[in-house]
Amino acid sequence: MLSMKNISKVFKTDLVETHALREFNLEVNEGEFVAVTGPSGSGKTTFLNIAGLLEGFTQGDYFLDGVNISNLSDNKSAAIRNEKIGFIFQGFNLIPDLNLAENVEVPLRYRGFNAKERKRRVQHALEQVGLAARMKHLPSQLSGGQQQRVAIARALAGEPRFLLADEPTGNLDSMMARQVMELLEEINKAGTTIIMVTHDPELARRAQRNIQIVDGQVCDFTMYQGGERTIEKPHLVTGSQEPSNQDKVAS
């Protein structure tokens, strides 16, 4: 579903060149829940931004759902983001002037759905995260955990195949974090592929598959076999054959 081959990303500023990603290789299959860990500054966010078509890359090949991503026009990549990808950010990034329903509605507006369809989807998405009753509230009236759930609802409203989360629990206490994690697991169970960057090894362990990024490369590749979902989806075992990183695969 997602395939990156020899991706590199160089940030050039006046003084320095930063190699945020170097010969980055990764395959993610449909329905996987991948947790990405790694030290600060290793390139996790950069990877996620490239995966989510928010940023271009310097070299390499990237296929998403069979579509070659290099050289897509802005309109096309916006449409792919809108239809196939849901984003969840560490800072929630809700729009403060819009109430919950309006926030969740934003991607649906750009998608061009009619009012009825928008309403149905907003209702459904907010119900999924258990906040349908507070539709008319402003983000500032919610706790952090609730805000993150709204952000998840916003990501879900477009029914994406693919959910990208950058430290979604980073700003939450452990109780809230667990709630959000449970929500993500449910979503994944329903068939959505999730890639989640996290610093929390506890949470990472709950994902089926862990990868570690160090210094811009996929360094550690662990299948976490403890969960029951690996049994449900045995095909993931074959998905672990990361071709170019085999030497780095740990057992």
Next chain:
Amino acid sequence: MFFYYLDLAWRSIKKTPFLSLLMVLAISIGIGITITTLNIYQMASINPAGERSSKLFEVRLWSQGIDTWSRLNQQITYQDGFNLRKSPVPVRQTPMFMTGFAVQTDDPEFTPVLENARVTDRDFFGLFSVPFLYGGAWDKQVDSEPAYQVVISEELNKQVFAGENSVGKTLYLNRKPYQIVGVTKTWNPSPKYYDVNNGAFNDAEKIFVPYSLAPTEEYQSWGNNQSWRNEPMDTYAQRLASEAHWNQYWVELDNPEQIRAYEEWLANYIEQQKLLGRFEMPDAKAEIADVAQWLKVNKVVPEDNKILVGLSALFLIVCLVNMLGLLLAKFLKRAPEIGVRRAIGASQTQIFSQHMVEVGLIGFCGGVLGLLWAWGSLSLLSAHFELEDALTQLGYSMWVLAPSIAIIAALLAGIYPAWRICSTNPSVHLKSQ
């Protein structure tokens, strides 16, 4: 999508009311000044004859001697005015000049008033499509066999006869009794193109008397008199026979053939007059100008007006540059939100459109407010600087023009800020939160 953008724009304006007000004010002041000068310019250059404009021609003759005036004068002599009437070519034609009378009635209680008058032929009313309230023009016959008949305006009729049908009644002009044959409906071409010599934006005269009466009644010219040589002017007969210019002449020519025929006729006329010792210049010529050309020849729209419009447009640009700065600040402050919108699927085009709609809305508000300023400043101008009413009336077209200019101007100012915000990399702002 447009209405979504409009909704977002409205929220954004409400969110920063002071900044928005500042922008609306900036653009409205620019628009107010531009519309004010544009209005004066447009009102001054409006073609008052409408669709008949291309059929009505003012006649000019190079009757002056050698080494005098170096161009065609705007008026002609009485003798030429008198002679030109003999041409069979024009559909209608009339000589004319301005005079004035002390007006009295049979009613001894009525205080005499002094009024401008026009001395002209019957064709005047047909040429310029003067509408009548009561009666009509005098008979064609009166143009050759003088009769004491008069046409008055609706306004004078109100003043003197309380607005009743006064046809058949007697009006005393300089103590002479004239029979009223017609009352014109309010008619006030602006500019007063049939005689721009005597105040292009003055009102039309209220009294019209036959040209044929001039020799007997010795109507004095109340308009411009121009002479290119010294001649005795002690008697009225001397004045009529002089080379002084104080008459105007208009003809109606319906098609190119008539125009050509008339130009030929005028050339022949000049040749004839040369035999009589007039038109001394070897290349003396006649020229006719239709209404639009005539207004141009007379610079009825003064050059100053154009400069004024230019200056106010410059001022508008200054206002827009201000607005550009404010917009840039406002939009870039919103970068994090736009980053989110981009991340969840808004294309650059959509973000650009969203901001252009917001700018357009500000422009529209500025345009409406600017229209108010323009209306205010025009009223002020007419109240304190005695500009003619005709110039200071806000034209209907301005109601459309003001918001249109404002929106277009605002969009121009908004292009750069909107482009900046839509082209910034969303990921940068997502991290910063």
